[in-house]
């Protein structure tokens with residue numbers, strides 16, 4: 596029975612070593628791929644919500660009839676992908692390391708003003724309601740300063 600006791604932890608070691616090896620080259624692991632469709636002049640979906648920070652692939656498909664592009668901007672992030680021809684798609688990889696709001700839009704002249712823009716929110720999972728829109732307005736933060744310890 597001594598031998599069995601010795602073999603057990605060894606096999607555990609092997610199991611631990613043979614972890615999943617990701618084929619992705621460089622950067623962190625991609626958390627998720629987000630599909631975005633572009634056309635004149637809108638982004639679909641117009642609102643993207645991501646529950647946690649990390650590296651994401653934005654798969655942009657141009658369903659329009661002219662070339663489009665995509666830019667993500669906010670919280671120190673500025674990522675852009677060049678012209679995507681009609682019917683083509685491209686992937687924009689962005690590392691969103693901070694919770695907050697980001698802007699997504701088509702940086703081609705006039706397209707954003709015409710409606711090719713959307714909101715990207717990171718970290719919305721905290722305090723999110725189950726259904727409907729939850730607008731928390733003016734949470735009363737009573738800051739009463741009792742001087743404990745003074746005496």
Ligand SMILES: [Cu+2]
Pocket residue numbers: 662663664701702703706711
């Ligand atoms: Cu465009």
